[in-house]
Amino acid sequence: MTELKRNGSSEFYALLDEMGKLHDKKLHDYASNSDPFGNYYFAGKLSKLFDNPDDSGFIGRLGEKLYRLANLENGNKVPANESIYDTETDICVIVTLWIASRRNRRYKDQQNLKIDFAKKQQAEYNQARLGQAEQGISHQPQLYSCESCLTKFTSNGPIFHFIPGYKYLYFCSQSCKDAHLNRIKDK
Numbered sequence: 001m002t003e004l005k006r007n008g009s010s011e012f013y014a015l016l017d018e019m020g021k022l023h024d025k026k027l028h029d030y031a032s033n034s035d036p037f038g039n040y041y042f043a044g045k046l047s048k049l050f051d052n053p054d055d056s057g058f059i060g061r062l063g064e065k066l067y068r069l070a071n072l073e074n075g076n077k078v079p080a081n082e083s084i085y086d087t088e089t090d091i092c093v094i095v096t097l098w099i100a101s102r103r104n105r106r107y108k109d110q111q112n113l114k115i116d117f118a119k120k121q122q123a124e125y126n127q128a129r130l131g132q133a134e135q136g137i138s139h140q141p142q143l144y145s146c147e148s149c150l151t152k153f154t155s156n157g158p159i160f161h162f163i164p165g166y167k168y169l170y171f172c173s174q175s176c177k178d179a180h181l182n183r184i185k186d187k
């Protein structure tokens with residue numbers, strides 16, 4: 001057979017040839033000749049189960065691996081690339097990553113809710129102080145107790161900090177606040 005004379009970079013055609021070989025091996029494991037795009041279609045369909053793209057991404061990848069496993073098992077095929085065990089493990093890893101992602105997202109939502117709540121409290125407090133100032137009610141220096149080091153201190157514009165999920169907590173300094181946050185985080 002005479003080799004086809006083609007224009008341009010021979011490296012380019014060599015790369016295409018390599019891709020063809022890899023595709024041949026992968027297709028054997030992932031799909032069949034009668035339905036060479038079946039794995040992609042299946043992954044796409046599965047990913048549609050979820051409206052949130054953060055979930056559908058994981059489900060799509062899971063779909064590919066499930067399809068691969070079924071393709072190998074149903075066709076009594078010996079994998080050309082990764083083993084059956086690798087695919088089983090991939091499925092477990094993807095599901096575990098997915099759980100971790102969902103847990104992170106739930107945690108972030110909860111934190112945002114708490115921060116919104118704290119901001120609302122702060123706004124209400126500021127509004128109340130403003131109302132009192134307009135009515136000419138002056139504030140006597142008030143005594144506060146630092147939540148962290150228990151030092152008593154006074155302030156006209158009270159040094160208070162909100163910690164999401166808690167009521168007003170007073171700290172004498174930022175470092176006392178950080179120390180307290182670290183302590184409750186460890187619990």
Ligand SMILES: [Zn+2]
Nearest residue numbers: 146149172176
């Ligand atoms: Zn303190």
